[in-house]
Amino acid sequence: MASPLLQLQQLAVSYKVGRRTLDALRDVDLSIDAGQTYGLVGESGSGKSTLALAAMRYLPANGFIRSGSIMFGDKDLAKLSPEEMRARWGRQIGFVPQNPATALNPSVRVGDQIREALRLYSRDESDVMEILKQMRIADPARVARQYPHQLSGGMQQRMLISMALSGNPHLLVLDEPTTALDVTTEAAILDLLRGAQQMLNTAMLYVTHNLGVVATLTDRVAVLYAGELAEDAPTKELFRQPLHPYTRGLLDSVPRLGQRKDVNRLRGIVGQIPALGETIDACVFAPRCPLAIEICWQKRPTLDAPTPDRTVRCHRWPEIMAGDISPSRAVEKSSQVTKQAANQVLQVDGLQVAYKMPGGTLQAVRGVDVQATSGRTLGVVGESGSGKSSLARAVIGLVEPSEGKIDLLGIQLPKRLTRRNRVVLSHLQMVFQNPEEALNPHLTVGESLSRPLITLRGVKPADAKAQVGELLAAVRLPADYADRLPSQLSGGEKQRVAIARAFASQPELLLADEPVSALDVSVQAAILNLLADLQIEHQTSMLFIAHDIAVVGYLADEIAVMYLGQIMQTSPAETIFDAPYHPYTEALLSSVPPPDPFVKQERIRLEGELPSAVNPPNGCPFHTRCPRFLGDICVEQKPPWRETEDGKRIFCHIPLEDLLRDQTDVLQFEGAKKS
Amino acid sequence: MTAYILRRLAFLGLTMLLTSLLIFVITQLLPGDVCRVILGREVGENALEACRLDLGLDQPAPVRYFTWLGDFLTGNWGNSYSTDAEIRPLVMERLGNSLMLAGFTMLVGVPIAIGLGVIAALNEGKAIDNGISLGALAVVGLPEFVTGILLIEILAFRLGLPANSSIRETATFAEAFPSLILPALTATFVLLAYVARLTRAGVIEELKQAYVRTAELKGLPRRTVIWRHVLRNAMLPTITVVAISFGWLISGLVVIENVFNYPGLGRLMVFAISRRDLPLLQAISLITVLGFALANLVADLLYAALNPRIRIGS
Ligand SMILES: Nc1ncnc2c1ncn2[C@@H]1O[C@H](COP(=O)(O)OP(=O)(O)OP(=O)(O)O)[C@@H](O)[C@H]1O
Ligand code: SF4
Ligand code: SF4
Ligand SMILES: [Mg+2]
Numbered sequence: 001m002a003s004p005l006l007q008l009q010q011l012a013v014s015y016k017v018g019r020r021t022l023d024a025l026r027d028v029d030l031s032i033d034a035g036q037t038y039g040l041v042g043e044s045g046s047g048k049s050t051l052a053l054a055a056m057r058y059l060p061a062n063g064f065i066r067s068g069s070i071m072f073g074d075k076d077l078a079k080l081s082p083e084e085m086r087a088r089w090g091r092q093i094g095f096v097p098q099n100p101a102t103a104l105n106p107s108v109r110v111g112d113q114i115r116e117a118l119r120l121y122s123r124d125e126s127d128v129m130e131i132l133k134q135m136r137i138a139d140p141a142r143v144a145r146q147y148p149h150q151l152s153g154g155m156q157q158r159m160l161i162s163m164a165l166s167g168n169p170h171l172l173v174l175d176e177p178t179t180a181l182d183v184t185t186e187a188a189i190l191d192l193l194r195g196a197q198q199m200l201n202t203a204m205l206y207v208t209h210n211l212g213v214v215a216t217l218t219d220r221v222a223v224l225y226a227g228e229l230a231e232d233a234p235t236k237e238l239f240r241q242p243l244h245p246y247t248r249g250l251l252d253s254v255p256r257l258g259q260r261k262d263v264n265r266l267r268g269i270v271g272q273i274p275a276l277g278e279t280i281d282a283c284v285f286a287p288r289c290p291l292a293i294e295i296c297w298q299k300r301p302t303l304d305a306p307t308p309d310r311t312v313r314c315h316r317w318p319e320i321m322a323g324d325i326s327p328s329r330a331v332e333k334s335s336q337v338t339k340q341a342a343n344q345v346l347q348v349d350g351l352q353v354a355y356k357m358p359g360g361t362l363q364a365v366r367g368v369d370v371q372a373t374s375g376r377t378l379g380v381v382g383e384s385g386s387g388k389s390s391l392a393r394a395v396i397g398l399v400e401p402s403e404g405k406i407d408l409l410g411i412q413l414p415k416r417l418t419r420r421n422r423v424v425l426s427h428l429q430m431v432f433q434n435p436e437e438a439l440n441p442h443l444t445v446g447e448s449l450s451r452p453l454i455t456l457r458g459v460k461p462a463d464a465k466a467q468v469g470e471l472l473a474a475v476r477l478p479a480d481y482a483d484r485l486p487s488q489l490s491g492g493e494k495q496r497v498a499i500a501r502a503f504a505s506q507p508e509l510l511l512a513d514e515p516v517s518a519l520d521v522s523v524q525a526a527i528l529n530l531l532a533d534l535q536i537e538h539q540t541s542m543l544f545i546a547h548d549i550a551v552v553g554y555l556a557d558e559i560a561v562m563y564l565g566q567i568m569q570t571s572p573a574e575t576i577f578d579a580p581y582h583p584y585t586e587a588l589l590s591s592v593p594p595p596d597p598f599v600k601q602e603r604i605r606l607e608g609e610l611p612s613a614v615n616p617p618n619g620c621p622f623h624t625r626c627p628r629f630l631g632d633i634c635v636e637q638k639p640p641w642r643e644t645e646d647g648k649r650i651f652c653h654i655p656l657e658d659l660l661r662d663q664t665d666v667l668q669f670e671g672a673k674k675s
Numbered sequence: 676m677t678a679y680i681l682r683r684l685a686f687l688g689l690t691m692l693l694t695s696l697l698i699f700v701i702t703q704l705l706p707g708d709v710c711r712v713i714l715g716r717e718v719g720e721n722a723l724e725a726c727r728l729d730l731g732l733d734q735p736a737p738v739r740y741f742t743w744l745g746d747f748l749t750g751n752w753g754n755s756y757s758t759d760a761e762i763r764p765l766v767m768e769r770l771g772n773s774l775m776l777a778g779f780t781m782l783v784g785v786p787i788a789i790g791l792g793v794i795a796a797l798n799e800g801k802a803i804d805n806g807i808s809l810g811a812l813a814v815v816g817l818p819e820f821v822t823g824i825l826l827i828e829i830l831a832f833r834l835g836l837p838a839n840s841s842i843r844e845t846a847t848f849a850e851a852f853p854s855l856i857l858p859a860l861t862a863t864f865v866l867l868a869y870v871a872r873l874t875r876a877g878v879i880e881e882l883k884q885a886y887v888r889t890a891e892l893k894g895l896p897r898r899t900v901i902w903r904h905v906l907r908n909a910m911l912p913t914i915t916v917v918a919i920s921f922g923w924l925i926s927g928l929v930v931i932e933n934v935f936n937y938p939g940l941g942r943l944m945v946f947a948i949s950r951r952d953l954p955l956l957q958a959i960s961l962i963t964v965l966g967f968a969l970a971n972l973v974a975d976l977l978y979a980a981l982n983p984r985i986r987i988g989s
Binding site for chain 2: 056058086087088089090091093094095097099102103104105106107108116117120147149160163167
């Protein structure tokens with residue numbers, strides 16, 4: 001077989017911070033063949049970006065290659081001069097970054113930025129139009145004349161990809177290229193990459209924390225943990241039988257489409273990734289590993305090759321491979337579901353939220369009706385700009401709705417927060433997306449938690465301390481955390497404290513706006529389970545907002561799908577993945593990359609861009625992009641609500657019989673259906 | 676963009692109108708009787724009365740304001756109280772000298788300053804950077820008369836450049852040039868430090884941006900990355916400051932003009948104040964403010980022209 005295109009051998013990379021030298025990568029061996037798509041996964045801080053940048057010899061100023069080699073063709077990149085590297089950048093190795101908004105020069109037209117690359121690679125400048133067309137851009141001449149800030153995130157990323165491909169590189173390094181994008185946009189970008197890859201036979205090193213992307217796009221995957229290669233295998237084999245307990249933990253942390261909290265709990269991984277430090281003579285994963293035994297603490301495992309085309313760094317892989325032991329964590333005993341009579345907690349009717357803007361009025365929410373009942377979760381999914389956060393903000397009182405009625409326990413809420421009394425405030429609590437901003441940095445955890453106890457529940461300050469301990473225990477944090485400041489907590493721990501604070505006043509309704517999307521998958525799994533347990537215990541009603549339909553499907557009992565300020569479909573969570581669907585739900589489901597390479601997925605892609613909420617389309621809001629568009633009726637008339645027998649409600653002109661006839665299940669599971 | 680320019684021009688007009696009002700009110704509120712100042716202490720009441728009539732001081736203030744403004748706009752700036760010379764040619768000549776000095780200072784100072792700033796930024800933390808930063812700091816700390824006198828000491832006496840920069844009225848630029856060097860150098864020092872430090876900060880900030888990485892990883896030569904990508908964005912704040920400082924260079928060089936005896940607007944202003952020469956003072960003030968306002972306008976327009984995010988948005 002031909003020699004690999006890129007081969008990292010015993011690569012070690014360190015960062016100098018002050019006087020200390022921190023090891024970010026240790027003894028990494030990895031090789032990529034020409035034309036291969038190689039995924040690189042791991043939690044935040046595991047060293048993925050460091051590896052990607054090191055492979056291009058473009059480390060931050062304080063980073064350096066301590067030892068090892070980076071063979072690219074027959075040259076060791078680690079030994080090349082900066083000028084020799086420059087001759088390879090763009091022409092042999094292309095790069096696509098994570099955040100397209102900042103990666104383009106803001107004061108140069110995008111067309112000129114691409115032309116600059118073409119000129120550099122001695123190509124014809126007029127190829128720009130051709131290249132943009134290949135990126136499936138409808139109006140390339142106009143787009144080329146635009147400045148980056150005039151384009152959407154998806155368009156900006158297309159510009160960067162076309163630039164990276166214009167030098168016809170042998171290797172494309174992509175660092176989380178779709179993480180900042182919506183799923184429907186992500187799906188389109190992944191299609192483009194697949195197409196380009198087939199046409200140009202470019203090898204790709206694709207860095208991501210999204211196991212779904214890895215499963216659908218890559219040929220091979222490497223799993224990084226704490227700067228070490230834990231495991232490396234062909235994608236299908238890795239998903240079929242992970243040999244490293246960390247890989248197993250990652251797979252057990254993400255809900256598969258259709259996985260439900262009450263049937264099949266996420267197992268996750270305990271603890272968190274260690275801070276950078278020195279190489280220790282033990283397995284780096286031992287503190288979190290359910291299979292750790294004595295030798296794991298005494299000797300660092302070697303990188304073994306169980307089969308010719310996979311490697312793993314674990315003492316116990318032979319037992320795992322033979323099936324003698326299971327690396328899955330035991331499921332935590334969850335609170336028993338006691339079905340109680342559900343009573344209505346929240347009733348929202350005809351809610352509208354509008355924001356005044358320089359260019360007009362942005363209609364964020366346009367007539368939404370939702371209900372939430374005690375002990376149950378209403379999940380709201382939608383892409384950015386669908387109005388899901390505005391809905392939550394109106395309910396909690398952070399924005400004043402322009403129209404509509406919000407009832408809590410049958411009593412209409414004043415729209416303005418200042419008019420709401422203590423009882424209302426204590427019944428309504430919210431958990432936000434970013435745990436970093438949720439807590440007052442100057443208050444200890446104990447102080448943060450006793451405040452709502454004292455002000456909203458009237459607990460005497462003297463008794464608050466004991467109750468703080470109970471709250472901490474409820475979110476599985478040790479009691480001595482009460483004395484810590486937020487800066488001494490990890491992101492996941494902060495989110496636990498925020499959840500404890502929300503439950504302090506024993507709310508009837510908890511609003512959770514993307515509470516897990518800033519967290520690593522292992523932490524996300526733990527938080528989702530925590531929310532589920534607390535809800536069962538307190539019979540709280542929950543409005544859970546997320547962009548990830550698998551996460552919503554896992555936690556919610558009912559699901560509302562939003563698009564451009566309106567609800568397109570509501571459905572029991574159990575049936576959200578079954579046809580018939582609203583055409584938007586169908587597109588959404590076919591865009592989510594399932595974290596399972598054995599799932600077959602329909603491919604439906606949305607054309608065009610999300611219309612402006614300042615001037616939303618008439619009739620059906622989805623008509624400008626709907627793949628099942630019927631014609632004038634969709635443009636002119638508001639669709640009716642159609643109800644299915646299994647409790648779905650669909651906002652569409654297409655009759656249910658037709659939907660049932662034309663749609664098949666978007667996701668086809670191999671073997672037994674669903675988990 | 677056209678709408679933006681028109682809006683800015685209208686705004687400029689309004690600013691000037693308000694300023695003229697302010698200048699008028701302040702000069703009217705100055706203590707002392709103008710005619711007594713003009714005619715001296717010994718004259719009788721009759722002569723004073725005649726003078727007041729002559730100057731229209733018996734009219735109500737609003738009428739006097741509009742008469743003054745109208746005269747000014749039609750080019751009739753009147754005569755100086757103290758020398759009786761016509762004001763317009765006098766101010767215009769001094770303005771010309773000031774513009775010459777300001778222009779020359781910018782021509783020499785700005786490229787050097789930007790160059791030093793860029794060099795410092797590209798060598799952040801190294802010896803060159805520290806040298807430039809320290810030098811700039813030292814120069815900013817020194818008052819202009821100290822740098823001026825030092826320069827006279829070093830350059831004028833050793834190299835024979837004229838330390839006295841008075842210019843004959845009829846002098847051509849070539850003749851005036853040697854006189855410009857020392858005051859311009861002194862002014863350059865002040866400008867240099869500001870602009871160099873600003874440029875350095877701007878370039879360092881831009882070098883951290885993600886688009887620089889994109890440009891580098893395209894494989895562009897370092898030169899191109901700096902020139903075409905980094906400088907273009909890093910220069911935005913600098914350009915604004917440079918344009919605004921042109922306004923300051925026209926009228927704010929009082930100290931330097933005095934040290935070198937240079938016949939610019941600043942010195943004329945000091946003269947007008949010391950003689951209570953109101954019409955002269957009013958004319959100089961208006962011209963100076965106009966200079967500032969125009970410099971600001973140019974700064975804003977340049978910024979908008981170079982920054983698509985502003986241009987398209989408005
Ligand atoms: N310039 C730097 N100086 C010091 N430490 C750094 C630097 N860059 C990264 N690190 C550290 O190196 C480790 C690996 O970081 P890296 O960015 O490669 O992780 P990652 O897997 O890409 O994480 P993420 O998913 O958050 O992007 C982290 O602990 C990080 O804090
Ligand atoms: S070596 Fe031991 S601790 Fe490390 S992953 Fe394997 S079993 Fe777990
Ligand atoms: S109403 Fe028409 S445009 Fe809207 S979803 Fe149904 S078919 Fe598509
Ligand atoms: Mg990263």
